[in-house]
Amino acid sequence: xxxxxxxxxxxxxxxxxxxxxxxxxxxxxxxxxxxxxxxxxxxxxxxxxxxxxxxxxxxxxxxxxxxxxxxxxxxxxxxxxxxxxxxxxxxxxxxxxxxxxxxxxxxxxxxxxxxxxxxxxxxxxxxxxxxxxxxxxxxxxxxxxxxxxxxxxxxxxxxxxxxxxxxxxxxxxxxxxxxxxxxxxxxxxxxxxxxxxxxxxxxxxxxxxxxxxxxxxxxxxxxxxxxxxxxxxxxxxxxxxxxxxxxxxxxxxxxxxxxxxxxxxxxxxxxxxxxxxxxxx
Numbered sequence: 456x457x458x459x460x461x462x463x464x465x466x467x468x469x470x471x472x473x474x475x476x477x478x479x480x481x482x483x484x485x486x487x488x489x490x491x492x493x494x495x496x497x498x499x500x501x502x503x504x505x506x507x508x509x510x511x512x513x514x515x516x517x518x519x520x521x522x523x524x525x526x527x528x529x530x531x532x533x534x535x536x537x538x539x540x541x542x543x544x545x546x547x548x549x550x551x552x553x554x555x556x557x558x559x560x561x562x563x564x565x566x567x568x569x570x571x572x573x574x575x576x577x578x579x580x581x582x583x584x585x586x587x588x589x590x591x592x593x594x595x596x597x598x599x600x601x602x603x604x605x606x607x608x609x610x611x612x613x614x615x616x617x618x619x620x621x622x623x624x625x626x627x628x629x630x631x632x633x634x635x636x637x638x639x640x641x642x643x644x645x646x647x648x649x650x651x652x653x654x655x656x657x658x659x660x661x662x663x664x665x666x667x668x669x670x671x672x673x674x675x676x677x678x679x680x681x682x683x684x685x686x687x688x689x690x691x692x693x694x695x696x697x698x699x700x701x702x703x704x705x706x707x708x709x710x711x712x713x714x715x716x717x718x719x720x721x722x723x724x725x726x727x728x729x730x731x732x733x734x735x736x
Contacts, residue, residue: 479492480509489516489520544562544566671691
């Protein structure tokens with residue numbers, strides 16, 4: 456590159472009007488010879504006032520050197536050029552490669568301002584929030600999202616004990632031809648049956664003894680026979696002993712406990728929603 460720089464210097468010295476001034480200035484700037492690059496640009500732009508990129512480069516290099524006044528002087532002829540074509544900024548916002556959404560939004564805002572549109576950031580935010588608040592997600596989309604969250608994915612690196620039972624139960628409830636019109640007196644029982652012993656055991660197996668005890672307590676109140684109530688009370692006593700001793704439930708895997716709990720809660724909520732819908736249909 457040094458030999459090319461020397462060659463361009465000789466050409467420019469012989470012909471000050473030569474257009475090699477611009478590549479010479481760029482190479483000098485890349486080599487750290489910023490001062491000389493500025494001198495070359497300032498001298499040659501007088502011969503080539505229409506070379507816009509050279510004028511931009513002069514502004515940039517003067518700013519790097521901390522010559523703010525010289526940069527402002529060099530920019531005087533460019534400001535009107537940039538402000539007269541707002542569509543350029545709009546296209547830049549939509550077409551520029553690698554531009555972040557925040558940067559693109561700023562360019563679009565600038566384009567509106569240059570076009571004479573009086574727009575404030577406050578107005579933009581208010582309209583955006585208003586649009587978001589006025590457009591609730593369709594029920595079908597929410598149901599689909601809930602189902603996807605509740606369904607274990609093949610790529611998940613953890614497992615939930617009892618998850619198969621819960622998902623089998625939800626599929627059974629959704630199967631066509633298996634629903635019967637609920638009797639009014641059965642609605643309360645059906646809603647209460649959402650909290651099943653399977654759910655309680657799932658929660659207990661993941662160490663959530665308090666939630667498991669709450670479900671078992673409700674099942675005790677709804678127990679139809681003293682034998683069932685005795686079995687439930689025995690299991691509650693076992694869980695209370697485990698909770699008081701601080702014993703942790705055995706973990707199926709050592710991976711992602713927080714994610715496992717989220718998945719468990721999603722499946723239980725999906726089951727609850729289906730049972731509630733069935734009870735009130």
